[in-house]
Amino acid sequence: MPPCSRRTRRDFLRTSLAAGTLAMSGGLPLGALPLAAPRGKATDLVTLGRSGVKVTRLAFGTGSFSGRVQRELGQAGFTRLVRHAYDRGIRFFETAESYGEMHRMLGVALKGIPRDTYQIMSKVTTRDGVDPQKTFDQLRTLANTEYFDIMLLHWQHTASWPTESARWQDAILESEARKVVLGHGASVHGLPALRRMPGNDWLQVAMIRVNHIGTSMDAEDYRTTELGNVPEVVRHVEQVRTQGMGVVAMKLVGEGTFDREDRRKAMRFAFRHAGVDAVTVGYKSPAEIDEAIENLNLALA
Numbered sequence: 001m002p003p004c005s006r007r008t009r010r011d012f013l014r015t016s017l018a019a020g021t022l023a024m025s026g027g028l029p030l031g032a033l034p035l036a037a038p039r040g041k042a043t044d045l046v047t048l049g050r051s052g053v054k055v056t057r058l059a060f061g062t063g064s065f066s067g068r069v070q071r072e073l074g075q076a077g078f079t080r081l082v083r084h085a086y087d088r089g090i091r092f093f094e095t096a097e098s099y100g101e102m103h104r105m106l107g108v109a110l111k112g113i114p115r116d117t118y119q120i121m122s123k124v125t126t127r128d129g130v131d132p133q134k135t136f137d138q139l140r141t142l143a144n145t146e147y148f149d150i151m152l153l154h155w156q157h158t159a160s161w162p163t164e165s166a167r168w169q170d171a172i173l174e175s176e177a178r179k180v181v182l183g184h185g186a187s188v189h190g191l192p193a194l195r196r197m198p199g200n201d202w203l204q205v206a207m208i209r210v211n212h213i214g215t216s217m218d219a220e221d222y223r224t225t226e227l228g229n230v231p232e233v234v235r236h237v238e239q240v241r242t243q244g245m246g247v248v249a250m251k252l253v254g255e256g257t258f259d260r261e262d263r264r265k266a267m268r269f270a271f272r273h274a275g276v277d278a279v280t281v282g283y284k285s286p287a288e289i290d291e292a293i294e295n296l297n298l299a300l301a
Contacts, residue, residue: 042296043089046277048246051183051204053149055119057271057278058296059092059248060085060289062106064256064282067099073284075105082109084286086118088293094248094280096123096154097139107144120145121248121280123154123187123207124168132171136180150205151181157222159192162200169202187250190222191229198239205246208237210276212269213262215254234274241275249279256282260291267292268299 042058060082062070070078082093093110095102103122110118122139124132140146151172153165165186175181185205188194197206209217210233217228237247249270253263270276281292 040300041089042293042300043091045091048150048183048205048248048277049241050244051150051185051246053119053183053205053246055092055121055149055278056090057300058090058292059094059121059278059280060090061250061280061282062093062095062102063099064284067095067102069282069284070099071101071105075108078105079109081283081286081289082106085283085289086110086113088289090289090293091118092121092278092280093118094121094123095143097125097135098123098154103139103142107142111144115145119149121150121152121205122148123152125155126153126165126168132168133175136171136175140180147180147182150183150185151175152184152205152207153186155189156186156193157189159196161186161188161193162196162202185245189218191218191220191232193222194218194233194236197245198236198243203240203245205248206237206240207248207250207280208233208240208276209251210234210237210249210270210274210279211252211254211258211266212273213254213258213266215257216251237274237276241277246278247274247276249274249276252279252281263291264295264298267295271296271299 043056045054046057047054064070073081093106095106120143124135136151140148153168156165158164172181172184176184183204185203185207187207188197189209194208197203209228211217212230214227214230217230218233219226219228241247252266252270258266267279270279283289
């Protein structure tokens, strides 16, 4: 398809879907979202910017060390953990194509729970030579779901990602037209990629690494073992939120390296200073879920 035709198709899909989102929001503009810390609870529903998708502020992440921690629980142990989170009020579940068996395990864990009572955010690997629609359908089958509430482009880590992932962006818009995806966005690693989020009119949801120390956060080299640039990351979080994007924070507990005090500080920093909408944390025990809920409730108090 010639580039101009593809662009016309994308603009048509974006315009049609944006009209639906505006209707969902009651006709109010979603651009100028407040950066002040919200009041409420970890399990309150919040809207992820112009996606219109409502999720709990605290998500259940399945990607600790690419899902290894969750996989090692086994299906029975993982299911018990998911059900504990659900019973405590967490209704936002996050996974990715690259997390091994986690789509399938999550589908088993959620089986029998009414689908309209929880949200699933998946992340897709933007490979060449792959049919995106086939990939989305395979992931839906694995997760035992008719649709994903949010689909993200996973691990965008170069400054050229908006151009290089254009085929996948178009495919996600087509999936939204088919109602198998409801909202979309990207997760980024490294400052060169993060700097391309502000001003990106395709993005509805931005998944960004955030904590108060900078552990496993964005620097010039996405692979660095050094601390990330916390002030610049926060500045970009503020920019994308004022442009109407929903922000989901990741790496909140420094890939499991923080002690309890720093986990509390990180949660407070994410919501009261950086101003994120939601945060995903990976768990391996009910006690970790209970603590994350407590920490976020304290941050919002």
